[in-house]
Amino acid sequence: MISGRDIIYISSIEWDFVWQGHQEIAIRFARAGNRVLYIENTGVRSPRLSDSRRVINRLGKWIESLESGGVRSIEDNLHVCSPLVLPPFGPSWRQQINRHLLLPLIKRAARKLGMRDPLIWTYLPTDTALNLVRMLRTPQSRVIYYCIADFSQLTPYRAQLRESERALIETSDIVFAQNNQLAKHCMQYNSNVHIFPFGVNLQAFPFEREENGHALGDDAVRRLQSLPRPIIGYVGGLHRHVDFDLVVQMARARAHWSWLFIGPKQTDLRELSALPNVHIFGQLPHERLVFYIREFDVCIVPYIQNSYTETVLPTKINEYLAVGKPVVSTELPSVREFNDRHKILTLTPATPEAFLRAIEEALQAPDDATARSRRRAVAALADWSSRLEKMCAIIERHLAAGSDAFHAR
Template structure:
């Protein structure tokens, strides 16, 4: 395993990068590695979008202030995005706080995707490096949507130990570890957790800001002035991992000393607050923290040992040592690991009694030489050196991927060509198969059978001819002659005493009048013929037929239409003239369809036209 100081240091790619940070904390929370790294990269000229925490556990009532703060942050920006410094933008997404609900994940993905894709397009924020601290399914959906050129996962927490529902994160985290181009682990325990899934994991505990911590400090902070010394100090969030039994024992065993906590209160501290020598000063800006540590006489890390704390590397450790302070810690595995690389400069206690003894011993033997040695030991843990090393790894990975793309262009091109050729061959084969099925089999006639209705003629009041010039092919045709001859035959055989000829087509002559002339020439008296010159297609022609029949009091009709128009005509009649008896009697001898031993393109068009017309009529409510 390589420690970060064993890598060659190098800058990131000279070309400035777009970086999307998917964070586990909000920008205004306690200053940590998330803000330190991203603000450093922004100052170097890289453009950064910092996405605030979308959660790894379900919300509780205690989270209501945080939810309120998120809403306020969202309102500060445009659709939740605000600029906090040059090159650095913060996105406070409004998301459903149920990280392991598939439905919530889907909704959150689409809500955030809408904003992110439009913002990245407007900002020309293309091909970003995605640097995520969050391994949830939602975070990985966003990574896919952002089309990342490089994915970095900073594994800084044992999420499974934070809450019961967080155990659901194991599977998506394992998937991210396999997918990420680089993995940075915050502690040795987390390094070991990541190692089985990738050989690209590197150990990077959090560091300290050299510029801020080596800045000269003046007089002590105002809220420290009246606190009795010596001061045993603690910096960071006061939460459940603090061993309050131990802190109480320290306060009672050392009434002449003051215990000072600088950081937000994240749990109930009333038990300790009533002790006269315990002081809670609240959260301070990161730039103010060194001034407090400087006036501590001894620094403490009084954490209980749990599954969670076994894998954390306390960031405050190097903050304390960067100012030369003596440190007493409980026996956290990561503090002991730190000692192995830093000549045992931290006093580690395995029990409460040992912790009390270590306080006395460290205070009694502290001197300028030891303080200088502590500062020298952690100089290599400053953030500037860590980030420089990270940039070298990132640059190397970018160059590696660029070389792979360059070396693989021939293979990629050949693969694309072969894929295109296979697709073209498959398309040609499909077209050939389709052609053979349509034109060399009876498939078309099999499909046409449901459309065909041929009923035996019976005595009726009228024979109606639907022509309209729009026949079997869906285009103007000469099929009206066949229909007129069929109608005249029915008339002459005594099935009805009247003809209705319907067509709205006008070419050189009005088709309805041409049909009338043809019928008269075939022996039908002119007074027995009614003409509909409006037509308008099957549906409108039928409405005209209904109107004529109702005017004359007729109830029965023989309908002469195109051979495969029978199904549509029957449905129109049933829907719009249910009280009438309409029999479908098309002409059997059709020049258009022939003997149906072969299939021509006009036949395919005619059958397709009829099926499409049925769909259209259904959509319009005609049938």
Template structure:
């Protein structure tokens, strides 16, 4: 049996039904020759008395009631029930027990033994290492302590998980530097891209959705969660600088959009399905990655950057360190430079196939091959010992 082939993997991550993130891409590929048990998010904080948290709680209850479900060949999803409260040692002990029992029951049902636990979230720390694992992997894709709603509890959980891990995978150089201080068995595997999917933007047969096609050209576009790490003041500066352009934002808004009020050429269209994003990219002339520069973004590796380039789009970015390593991205170091680069990109005239080719070799399959190699080195070292 080769490394990461014919094995059982218990994956702790975000809820399966969300937007396709790095975790989904990786586990979908691994499911081709492994069995995957995907455990929906255990939560990194206690819920608040808000409509959004109430909706999430109701959905988690519905998902848990649905039991273990196979969402794709070789990939099952478990939505465990747990007490959504943090801080007290007694509650933590109860949660660890009830979640562990639910996972072990799912493993028995699937015939899993000695799995690799692959954790993308610090909240997996109490369970990781208690399932009879062959290996414990922590895959760090964000600086969780830098999220605006992060608590000391999250930092404690991540440290616990880092100390347990046989292998720590990081998606950016800054994450590698940070996590290797706690666990030297850390490696860098950058995010990939579903190149074939986004390159459909260059296919003449790909239709631009009607809500975008009806807007004035040129189009400066963005897709992704509109959260507090997106610099909406910078987006407004672009809209003001190019009043004849349509500035289009696709994604759910979880932060105030006040900076965009009164800008008649800004169109917030809401979240659109992943399957339709190539069509929207075909209708864009320039793409934006306008992240604020803070501890969260400085450690981040935004997925959308490679997706924009795969779609052939010029991509103007703020100076997030990881984006300097993405071919085809134009990094701006000030607001005025950002606006000027958007102007230059608009003059280039939209998607181009040669730009898309820059990231063809950075597929998710290639990234999973890197992961297989790191696991092989670890297992070979154990056998040699």
């Protein structure tokens, strides 16, 4: 693991959002002895009315952090910045305000923490992120772009995003990509591209059941254990990429099954939540998810197939497998690629009849210790401990070969 560095981490999600690779990598860097400034999402598109709560939360965090120099401390070596910036792209005056008034506040926060010659790690390919990288970079800095999705599918400014991403890839010293498709895209502009799908924290999803008071005393878990079987479960954001029409039809067709959803509500769920056999728990702490997933009979990934999801390998798949659970998913290209390697998932077309048939097959398939152990073994291949060590080895080799002047703080 890298240690003793200053790392500025430009994330595409909030720190308190569903726990993913963004937070996992940042906190591991901090605990390894690096000083990390985690910059929360500066956006890919302009906010909508449905984003009003998120905007208000960001304003509150920003005001709260003013007394501490624009950052809040999460734990030793890990600081979070919640910047106020105008949306990316659009008219030139918007970029000018960001570049000359708002982004310098982030640079000031980094200086207040004493950061110098930082390693700059970004998930965002927007003009805002690119301007921030250029502002923070020094001759001794190194830039890493982690390409995790095709963000051009999330903005009306597709051409502008593709141009800013091209410039970011060209200026990056190292590019990590989630899958082959994204890697091929990045290799058009940079030869130093390495494929690293998101991993899983095996310690957060222990295979063996821990019959301790903390787990047994959870009222929500007891409620879950009392539901009619089978329990069909989903963990993750309840967003527009979930095929809710599909889920509603399936829940109606199998009214005697229990359908459980855990995650932040990011879209209208009224039709789904009105069904008596559907239970929506909302977002839960990451460390508590294992107690719920253990009660699932089948775990599902009912994503819509579109230009954005075709490059996505959901983190939840390895979390489900780590607990030894059978997984049924729609036939997303990245999920199919994953399953071609491991032969561990049940993939299905996104129709109620086919998806229900796949769930029923998973319910009837052997679910003994051998099957559960094999699922866990596949998840273990994506353990963040080994995955991040390999990523760090690439970074260290580049640092050693590329610049003798680069030094630890």
